[in-house]
Amino acid sequence: MEYGYYPGCTLKTHAKDFEKAAIEAYKKIGIELKELDKWYCCGTVYSLAKDNIIYKVASIRNLIKAQQQGFDKLVALCSMCYNTLRQAQEFMKEEENRVRINSFMDEEAKYEGIEVLHGLELLKEKFDEIKSNVEKPLGKKYAAYYGCTLLRPKSIAIDAYEKPNIMEKLIEALGGIAIEWPLKNECCGSYNIITNREAVVERTYHIIENARRNGAEAIVTSCPLCYFNLKDCQKDVKKHYAGFDEMPIYYFTELMCMAFGSKIDKCEDNKGELA
Amino acid sequence: MSNVIHIEEEENELLAKVEEISGETVTLCEQCGICTTSCPMAEEMDFTPAGIMHAVKLGDKNVLDSKAIWICASCFTCTVRCPRGIDLAKVTEALRQIHLRKNKDHVNLEEVKEEEQEENLPPIALVSALRKFTG
């Protein structure tokens, strides 16, 4: 099965490993991620002001690019890209908005409709293939961390928005143990890292300690910003809280590669940084 | 600071402006506080989310100078829990927009650039902060 794939800026720079692992692991279970020939920044955050049409254009332009390339489904791996593109899709479902945007962006082809999916959603039908590819069962206890952008607002949720479990199912399929914990869909502090690092450090401490108390040995995420915040802030946490033990953070695709016995070096490296 | 809020005609401007930008009906708020306890950042805030809603309803412009509206990371937890169906993320965004549309940025690009090099920030962190915190 082939899908249009939107990487976004972070998967080409800071989170290259996330992408590499994804393409490799998905190939094994019969999913081809075909990168768009041309794509732009998604906008990263979806504009919430009612009157702010121009801010929505960036994400819609990407949907049009995918549509022009003949895809009816577009997959994102970065949670933030997924959120922004998917909210744009929801926005364009309203006829009124479609007419308005299409006439506003008259240099582009008209938007007709495309389905935005997150990489995790593709796995819902693939658990048999995932299980049959496992060569090195994970074994450890993992806390699935969804954060915000896969689940909210309700209209874009990839799973039950209050109690998702798709990542837990993946962890179990890969031979790991998925722990249950209350903070799995709480915000990491997001872009506060730029303006209010202290607050994000506090969040990191809170989230990691909660995962640990509930039995986790590592945290799994699909958002490069969650990943960065949880990982990078641990050194600050250590300064504030004596005796704080570091906690490894993984992308879910890295876990797949590890369990599949894939040869992607970077996967191992990633883990090595903290574990 | 006086503990009397004088409600005068002109102060309803805030409510009108917020409702216009957000498209939400702030007066629907019944002050149950579910937003506050759903908010992962509430402890850092000088106005709790329910407090923000109340201030907007009353037209208390102090809320515009609060730290809270910049701490909100639009995680939408309040939105999916509000029993009255108010999209609080949009209300807070409207308060930020009132600032930003006066060309008052909340983040200084120069300072961030230095930090970026140092910390190797992922681009989404930078872009999202700029989108949220600049006009």
Added chain:
Amino acid sequence: MTRIGVYVCHCGGNISDVVDVEEVAQFASRLPDVVVVRSISHMCSESGQKAIIDDIREYKLDRVVVAACSPQFQGSTFEKALIKAGLNPKMVEMANIREQSAWPHYDIPDKATEKAKVLTAMAVEKIRKTKPVEREAMKIGKNTLVIGGGIAGIQASLDLANAGFNVYLVEEKPSIGGHMAQLSRTFPTEDCASCILAPKMADVADHPNIHLLTYTEILEITGSIGNFKVKLRQKPRYVDADKCTACGECEKVCPVSVPDEFNLGMTARKAIYLPSPTAVPHAHVIDEDACLGIVPLRCGECAKACEANAINYDDTPKYINLDIDTIIVATGFEIFDARKKPQYGYGRFQNVITALELERLIVESAEGHFIRPIGKDIAFIQCVGSRDKQVGNLYCSRICCMYATKLASLLKRADPSRDVYVFYTDLRAYGKGFEEYYRRAQELGVKFIRGRPGELQEDPETKKVIVRVEDTLTRKIIEKKFDLVVLSVGLVPSKGTLKIAEMLKLPRTSDGFLKEAHPKFRPVDTPIEGIFIAGTAQGPKDIPDTVAQASAAAARAMALMNKGEFELSPIKAIVYEDKCDGCGECIDACPVDAIKLNGKASINAAICKGCGSCISSCPRDAIDLKIFSDEEIMAEIESALKDKKENERRIIVFADDMCTYTLADGVGTAKMGYPANAFIIRVPSSSRVTPKMILKAFELGADGVFLGECEEAVSPFPSTLKVIKENVEKARIALKEAGIEPERIQYSPFVTVMFPKFVNLIKKLNEIASKEIPEEKRRKLHVLEVIE
């Protein structure tokens, strides 16, 4: 020639402050057949009515038009005045110049006055065509079916039976008693619930006029008032209730344990069991799904243990047919499924329970049965599943504030060292003695904190529940660990309520509960004659309200049955035999099977609901309604479009009486404006509006036509929307042929509270209708019609 009196009401300024009532009166005096016109301050007052009665006598009036408020509001007042004066009550028509003119168009008084004139003219033209309808009565017996054996059904049954009526009380569970039997104590008096209920349950079992049918489901109900045919299936109990002494020996030997539903699964019962300690019938029952096997018998221990020889493995289902005259629906509620709020952890956290579970814990522990610890630190969380748009329940469940207050008080009194919190949003202590009860709970030391928690967390080690909540009065976030968190779950309609609603075609309100015929004046009637509602099937309520409503429903049923005959609604279909050729097209069109073919079509007046769906199906115009006849409605259409000016546009809005008309009244009362050139014609259902009528309206000058109808879920008539859709399609095709935009005909389902939707749709149609239709196109419609 008729003789009409027209009365224009000021409504004490409500009308006359906006509408120039004298101008309307002047205008009315020039209308055909009008003999006398008066403008009076309050037409509904005794002096207003007297003026009508005096004029009828003095001027020999045979028809009356009252230009005042909504006929839904005061229609019956003037009908009674006509009866006093010796006229047929249907010879009065109301022009609704308050809700349809003075109120919605209060800001444009000139247009309001012009509209009031047209509305008055429409009423005059309609009444000119109205024919007197003779009263029709049918025989009725004294048998009532009461559905549901909770406190509502019990009370209604006892009232009816004590008054000498025959009651069939049907309960699907093996015992009556309902939710009340599960409760600890009742608020605010703190009576022991089962102690006050048990004697009533026993009375039901003993009453010679009550036929108690437990463990019985309703398969089918057909027919109508005075002639309901009910089919029931009684499940096999496998225990002869007359022989069983409820000694319990059988339970001791039964090898099967399953969760006990009476204790909400917190304890176990055997496959043979007594449904509750006060069960009525007071006899055991075998749960055939749980039993190891009855056919063929795989165990048989219970029969060996039974000294009374009460066990009968050969028991079979019984099918029972009843002839019933009236029905009381008392199908009750279920508690909100707390799993739908996963953030509260119900079902995952061992120390989060529902309030109903706590009721059982308190009762069981009072009797010395220890099920689980309750602990010292206890929190109640209010409004779980109520007042919550996120789960789709906007309503207040009305009883949770007080039951939480009660349970908190009971816990605190049993052990004053307990720390008991109630987290609430608004505390509603509205009933008799409630506020005092709330105060007593506060005196006991129960802490009421104003705030609603977003989610609960379980301490992984201690399993205590962590509650984080904003104390919204101090704006501080409180965090505390509790031994037990009790969710004050709201009420939702029971599955039985939904099933019976569907079976009987009973409309429901947007909250899902059964809809009363009128929210103020017919609170226990349904829109279907002979069917009444009692208790929580109609909406959340406490025990006293339930009992009051049950007695009211019983009284309403008695009032219908006591005379031995009842009057039929005059809104019925009628067949003109001279035109009918017996083709039978109407039979399929009738949604309630009221039409039979005996050479020609004939209508069973007891079944016919008067929707008029059949009218457009008849190729020979042989069917009509007795009231709201073709002639009357055509007269209204013509009159609404008469004297239309060059650049004026007019819209005809057909409004079904049950939803759209009431909705338009509501829009008017809310003073929400809509285009003043929209003229509302009241019909029992828009399905009675034929394509011919719609086209005639365009031919006569209408620029748009709108048909409003009840949403299927609340409609008193089944499947009328389908008919409306077909009729609209036909009319649109004809418009297209004549070169007129088909979108000028619009229709929509409504419920009575959709104010903005109504206003927006009318505004939208008005925009579509703003372009002029050339006269020759209108004339083409006439030609088309002739060809058809």
